[in-house]
Amino acid sequence: MSTLTIGQPAPTFTLQGQNDSPISLESFKGKKVLVYFYPRASTPGCTVQACALRDTKAELDALNVVVLGISADTPKKLTNFTNKQALNFTLLADEDHSVCEAYDVWQLKKFMGRENMGIVRTSFLIDEDGNLAHIFNKFKTKDHHEVVLNYLQNT
Numbered sequence: 001m002s003t004l005t006i007g008q009p010a011p012t013f014t015l016q017g018q019n020d021s022p023i024s025l026e027s028f029k030g031k032k033v034l035v036y037f038y039p040r041a042s043t044p045g046c047t048v049q050a051c052a053l054r055d056t057k058a059e060l061d062a063l064n065v066v067v068l069g070i071s072a073d074t075p076k077k078l079t080n081f082t083n084k085q086a087l088n089f090t091l092l093a094d095e096d097h098s099v100c101e102a103y104d105v106w107q108l109k110k111f112m113g114r115e116n117m118g119i120v121r122t123s124f125l126i127d128e129d130g131n132l133a134h135i136f137n138k139f140k141t142k143d144h145h146e147v148v149l150n151y152l153q154n155t
Contacts, residue, residue, distance in 0.1 A: 003104055006134065010035070010126040011102035015070065015092035018078035023068070023090055029130060032065045034148060036123035036136075037105045041073045041081035041091070045141040049121075050087055052145040057088050063152045064128075066090075071119060072097050123148065 004011075010033075014024040025033065036053070038046045053060075053067055060067060067089035071078070078091040092099075100106035100119055109118045123136040123144065134155075139147045 004124070004132055004135065006132050008132055009130055010124065010132050011099070012130075013094075013099045013102070015094055015099060016075045017093075018075055018082045018091045020075045020079075023092055025068075025126070026130070028066050028126075030128050032063070032128060032133070032152075033126040034060070034065055034067045034123055035070060035103070035126060036067070036121075036144070037070050037100060037103065037119050038121055039071065039119045041071055041077050042084070045121075046071070047081075047085060049141040049144050050081070051085055052142065053089065054085065054087050056145045056149060059149055060152075063149075065125075065152065068092055070094050070099060072100065125151070 010025065012025050014022050017023045038049060040046055050069060069091045072094055074095060075093045078093055082091055094100050097106045103124065105120045105122045106117060107120050108115055109120065124132060125134040127133040134151060136147055
């Protein structure tokens with residue numbers, strides 16, 4: 001699989017949202033879209049990251065940015081996560097990890113001496129025309145939102 005590069009069209013997708021309705025990337029043409037991939041709903045790091053994005057939604061809205069979070073969780077688990085954390089953006093279920101593979105974030109990971117396939121935490125900013133504008137892959141869960149806002153405010 002080839003690595004994605006800035007300027008190329010973002011891989012398109014349609015996935016089930018937390019309300020079990022299909023959501024397509026193409027429906028957001030004309031807006032910037034932050035597609036962020038995270039390992040698993042309701043885990044400590046993923047919760048910190050999601051809540052920080054929730055808390056900066058007004059700033060992201062002002063910059064014409066829609067947030068879509070993608071994990072391999074089921075829509076039901078995403079609904080529970082959304083409700084428990086009062087999330088104000090869309091979470092999408094990529095249960096067969098086909099979208100994760102298209103974005104090259106489904107990779108071999110090592111944790112506590114064990115290896116398994118999983119989602120490497122990465123975010124993609126997609127421009128109003130559907131092209132990759134920026135890839136965020138160097139951040140901590142607690143400052144992800146600041147890295148994204150800083151980039152958006154300075155471009």
